[in-house]
Amino acid sequence: MRPARLTVMAASAVAALTVATGCSQKSDAGGDDAIRVAASDSACEVSKTEFPAGKVQIDVENKGSKVTEVYVLFPDARIVTERENIGPGTKASITAEIKAGDYEIVCKPGMKGDGIAKKVKATGAQGGGEKRSPEADAAVAAYRAYVVTQAEETMPKAQAFADAVKAGDVEAAKKAYAPSRIGWERTEPVAESFGDIDPKVDVREDGLEAGQDPAKDWTGWHRLEKSLWADNKIDDNDKKLADTLIADLTDWQKKVGQAEITPTSIANGAKELLDEVATGKVTGEEERYSHTDLVDFKANVEGAQKAYELLKPIAEKNDPELSKQLDTQFAALNTLLDKYRTDKASYEFTSYDKVGEAERKELSDGVNALAEPLSKLAAAVAK
Known part of the structure; x- marks a missing residue:
């Protein structure tokens, strides 16, 4: 059992996604096109609220005093991707393939409660995606x-x-x-x-x-x-x-x-x-x-x-x-x-x-x- 988390609905095939999550780290995650999230005990600042659909890099920095977690959520609160246990003063990088649509990026200081949400939008054509091997x-x-x-x-x-x-x-x-x-x-x-x-x-x-x-x-x-x-x-x-x-x-x-x-x-x-x-x-x-x-x-x-x-x-x-x-x-x-x-x-x-x-x-x-x-x-x- 993880620490208490946001309530989510059962995932469905509404939007396919591919996620690759990196480790917490002290060094910069990098990436000029990355969405940068500055999480603190009272704020969740997002560098971009609109970005092209496809492969998206999210670089998170916890500037607060509490362990935090960051989610990307569908409008119905299903999880697209997440990164938990980001300690104070540490950074983490998340790479996700996200289809066009509306989402929320949510920071959850202390890994409790509903968190702090920012609305974002992935733009581009619906559907598509690479064929699996x-x-x-x-x-x-x-x-x-x-x-x-x-x-x-x-x-x-x-x-x-x-x-x-x-x-x-x-x-x-x-x-x-x-x-x-x-x-x-x-x-x-x-x-x-x-x-x-x-x-x-x-x-x-x-x-x-x-x-x-x-x-x-x-x-x-x-x-x-x-x-x-x-x-x-x-x-x-x-x-x-x-x-x-x-x-x-x-x-x-x-x-x-x-x-x-x-x-x-x-x-x-x-x-x-x-x-x-x-x-x-x-x-x-x-x-x-x-x-x-x-x-x-x-x-x-x-x-x-x-x-x-x-x-x-x-x-x-x-x-x-x-x-x-x-x-x-x-x-x-x-x-x-x-x-x-x-x-x-x-x-x-x-x-x-x-x-x-x-x-x-x-x-x-x-x-x-x-x-x-x-x-x-x-x-x-x-x-």
Whole structure:
């Protein structure tokens, strides 16, 4: 689960787009034709409000004191592209292929609330766009099948978890909790594209928006996680929340096959999964009550690796050295994770509260070593 974000609607084929996102950096992103966004704690200044449709570079500088994120949104709030976790004093570059139409660029200081929006327009003829290669078409079709399968496989596991909660069986619910989340964690970037489904099922208490009441507005896995591990009991409200979780996940399952998927969105999604690990799993914040962080960690890595493997025929052709780096770093991180696997034949890992600071640092270093080349995958696919 990312920090609370703007509500978005399910992506459709209204406008195809291709996105390649770079890393935060201290140096200038460059590009004389770039749209420059100066984000601060109270403003979102945009250098151009009208630009030619096609390949667009957006150079973001965070001049504020808070971590920020920047979105390009369709008028109905669907996300065209985004860049999260831009720290104070840092810069980031985003490259997107955007079709003609009206959009908003939104800065979100503190990564909370509705953000500060600026209306912009991409001018030019509608339609068009480069034809995909057979390898790209194959990657998109295979990834769509993958996310649908993950959703389908999640539902019976989530139902087993919900049934245990409704039966008041704390130990059975604890055992079913982590397995019920694996499919979601493998495909989290796609799951997060569907409006308020993500905050309904996967928000942590500290991810609630200002004004939301945890007693009334907090739902989903982590709300039940707290009841099971922190409170060690199940009450009538928890039983209702179990039914709500299944209803929300059923909604996700129905929608996931409709997601707008492009080769570069697959690549960017892989990087987002590594960002999820870095900001939530390695720190122990994601599963703060159950300490099942390593299960989520492994699922995120598996989802990222699946995305890369589907794009590998393109990456090998366009940037063979990058492909070699990714092969090496995925193998290294998986080997490191396997040290904490308590049962090689199953998805069981050491409780994260038993993992020391030195070991957590080693895991963090492994994630960072993979994240750096993975951040270049979208650009390689877009060549």
